[in-house]
Amino acid sequence: MGKKSNSFFSWVITIVGIIGTIFGGMNWEFVKELLNIIWSAVIAFFTFKIPVWTVLSGIVLIILILYFINLFSAPYIPEFVKNYNTASIKGFKWTWRWVYDGNGWDIDNLKPHCPMCATTLKTDVVPKGLSLSCPREDFKKLLPFDFKEDVRIIIKDEVDRRG
Numbered sequence: 001m002g003k004k005s006n007s008f009f010s011w012v013i014t015i016v017g018i019i020g021t022i023f024g025g026m027n028w029e030f031v032k033e034l035l036n037i038i039w040s041a042v043i044a045f046f047t048f049k050i051p052v053w054t055v056l057s058g059i060v061l062i063i064l065i066l067y068f069i070n071l072f073s074a075p076y077i078p079e080f081v082k083n084y085n086t087a088s089i090k091g092f093k094w095t096w097r098w099v100y101d102g103n104g105w106d107i108d109n110l111k112p113h114c115p116m117c118a119t120t121l122k123t124d125v126v127p128k129g130l131s132l133s134c135p136r137e138d139f140k141k142l143l144p145f146d147f148k149e150d151v152r153i154i155i156k157d158e159v160d161r162r163g
């Protein structure tokens, strides 16, 4: 960084300062001072001789810190999340998966299965309630709207009972 780049910079801050003063109503002396400080910081940063090992160990340290933050912030996986994903409730076999929503574990993708062939049943909301039908055969059943909600509550209750 020679005299040339410094004089170029002086020229730039003069222009920026004038524009700032005219259009932004800024304090010219303040703007000039601020730009000078920024420029000095940039020069100091690029000319300061930092040993390579310092930089490398810094990077390694940051990676280790991030690794441990990630390790300890991962949610603890309870036993029921791994093992309790299917049950026979209210005459149907149900499957689901557990999702962590930030506060606790919730049931997701809750599906009833056909009592005859175990295929996932089609679930349709019809005017009278919830219609379950097997895509493979002639099986159809009309259930109350909140049928699935009941199953959800039963599954969660079962988890609570198991402790």
Ligand SMILES: [Zn+2]
Binding pocket: 114, 115, 116, 117, 118, 119, 134, 135, 136, 137, 139
């Ligand atoms: Zn079936």
